[in-house]
Amino acid sequence: MSKLPRLFILALFFLFCAVGFFRKQQIQQAVAVGPAEGVGAHRGVKPMPPPAREPDVIEAPRLFGSLSQASSVAPVMEEFATWIDDYLVSAPAHRAALLSRGIELAKLRRPVMLDLIQNDPESALALAVNRVERVDLPASVLQFLEQPVSARAELAVMQSCLHPNGLEPEHTHELYRATVINDQEYRVYVYGARLHDASLRETSLHGFALDQSLAVARRA
Amino acid sequence: MTGRPSQSWTHGNKSLLVILVDFSDLTGAPINKNGTVEITPSLLDSVINDSGEVRNFLQNSSFGKTDLVFDSSSDVTGVLRMPNTAESYAAADATTLLHTHARAAALSAGFDVEDYDRVAVVFSNLSGLSGSKFTFGGRANVIGSNLWINGYFDFRVVGHELGHTYGLRHSNYWQVSGSLQHQCGHGYSGRRL
Numbered sequence: 001m002s003k004l005p006r007l008f009i010l011a012l013f014f015l016f017c018a019v020g021f022f023r024k025q026q027i028q029q030a031v032a033v034g035p036a037e038g039v040g041a042h043r044g045v046k047p048m049p050p051p052a053r054e055p056d057v058i059e060a061p062r063l064f065g066s067l068s069q070a071s072s073v074a075p076v077m078e079e080f081a082t083w084i085d086d087y088l089v090s091a092p093a094h095r096a097a098l099l100s101r102g103i104e105l106a107k108l109r110r111p112v113m114l115d116l117i118q119n120d121p122e123s124a125l126a127l128a129v130n131r132v133e134r135v136d137l138p139a140s141v142l143q144f145l146e147q148p149v150s151a152r153a154e155l156a157v158m159q160s161c162l163h164p165n166g167l168e169p170e171h172t173h174e175l176y177r178a179t180v181i182n183d184q185e186y187r188v189y190v191y192g193a194r195l196h197d198a199s200l201r202e203t204s205l206h207g208f209a210l211d212q213s214l215a216v217a218r219r220a
Numbered sequence: 221m222t223g224r225p226s227q228s229w230t231h232g233n234k235s236l237l238v239i240l241v242d243f244s245d246l247t248g249a250p251i252n253k254n255g256t257v258e259i260t261p262s263l264l265d266s267v268i269n270d271s272g273e274v275r276n277f278l279q280n281s282s283f284g285k286t287d288l289v290f291d292s293s294s295d296v297t298g299v300l301r302m303p304n305t306a307e308s309y310a311a312a313d314a315t316t317l318l319h320t321h322a323r324a325a326a327l328s329a330g331f332d333v334e335d336y337d338r339v340a341v342v343f344s345n346l347s348g349l350s351g352s353k354f355t356f357g358g359r360a361n362v363i364g365s366n367l368w369i370n371g372y373f374d375f376r377v378v379g380h381e382l383g384h385t386y387g388l389r390h391s392n393y394w395q396v397s398g399s400l401q402h403q404c405g406h407g408y409s410g411r412r413l
Contacts, residue, residue: 156316156364159384160356163347164253164372175362175389178316185317198225198387199364212312 074112077127080105084129088136099138106144113146114210121189121207121215128208128215146208151181155188155200155216179205185212192218225363225387230282236290237336238264239322240299241343243306249299250344252373259342259373265292267373274379288338288382295336300325310346313353318343319366338365338385340378345371360384 083105087098116124129145156178177188186209194216207216240250240259249258268274268290275288302321309318322341323333333339346354347370358381360367367381
């Protein structure tokens with residue numbers, strides 16, 4: 001046999017070995033990653049779930065108006081925050097054109113904020129429009145927003161009891177909290193250490209109120 | 221969940237002030253149990269101080285660790301007029317505001333309100349008013365000095381509300397969290413919920 005065919009056969013042999021090696025590598029990678037979407041489903045192969053992500057732990061106390069620190073943000077809250085940014089950087093002459101959208105968003109945001117105050121006061125405080133931003137906002141928008149509250153007042157921890165006539169009031173079993181500030185009664189919603197407070201004849205209350213619902217920041 | 225009260229809060233003699241109130245739209249002495257009997261100092265005295273009534277109950281159930289001090293000749297106000305109408309307090313469920321107004325009125329009438337350990341505001345039953353949210357028999361601070369009696373000044377309501385002020389909550393109640401969201405167990409009234 002001449003030299004040339006022998007070299008040709010040797011080259012073919014190495015080519016087959018190389019193809020076989022790379023093919024094996026591809027299969028091993030596919031098994032590690034799991035089948036692509038739609039692939040393998042008909043074979044009863046369940047896609048691997050993505051690895052669980054450790055929840056972020058927020059050590060520092062949340063700040064009033066720090067949108068990014070809220071646990072979850074409804075789209076209308078983000079839209080309104082963006083509107084505030086746009087409004088505040090706009091020249092006074094251009095602000096009038098933004099006003100109607102701001103009022104519309106403030107109205108849409110109102111029930112979302114009320115729900116947050118009552119059910120997630122910590123996030124409500126993080127999403128509240130802070131005092132600095134409020135200074136430059138028009139009254140026509142402010143009237144729909146939560147109001148800042150700072151006072152020394154009673155914090156009453158309350159329990160209601162069945163009426164002998166068989167009526168059942170709200171909060172028959174769970175505790176609720178109330179305060180009076182400037183002759184106005186508020187239902188108070190707390191989190192953190194304040195959940196363990198007994199009734200206090202006078203304490204510092206800082207937070208934001210919408211209607212008669214008041215989210216109060218935790219004690220310093 | 222609130223923390224535990226201090227020993228000084230739960231032990232020893234506890235003075236009680238009763239503030240009787242009326243309203244421009246519901247005048248006169250509070251009426252007891254929707255009947256015709258007025259809540260007077262003498263009725264208060266019998267409900268609290270008679271043998272087997274509220275004072276004895278607290279003494280016995282605490283094994284003598286606490287006692288209620290109430291003198292119907294000095295620890296009851298006259299009927300004090302509240303600045304708002306009964307309907308407005310009841311519709312807004314403004315019990316804390318009502319207590320604040322009652323305390324202020326008692327102070328103006330010469331009572332050292334802050335010197336009392338427990339302060340009860342007593343009024344006629346407001347549950348039947350239009351839009352009333354005063355559908356409770358009694359209401360009380362948990363570990364606090366305030367209680368409200370909505371027209372039922374009797375052993376069970378007064379004794380029960382005073383218990384809350386000491387820090388006791390409704391017993392045998394369990395609310396399942398998460399997806400079930402059912403209220404389970406026995407209420408403090410003894411009926412299954």
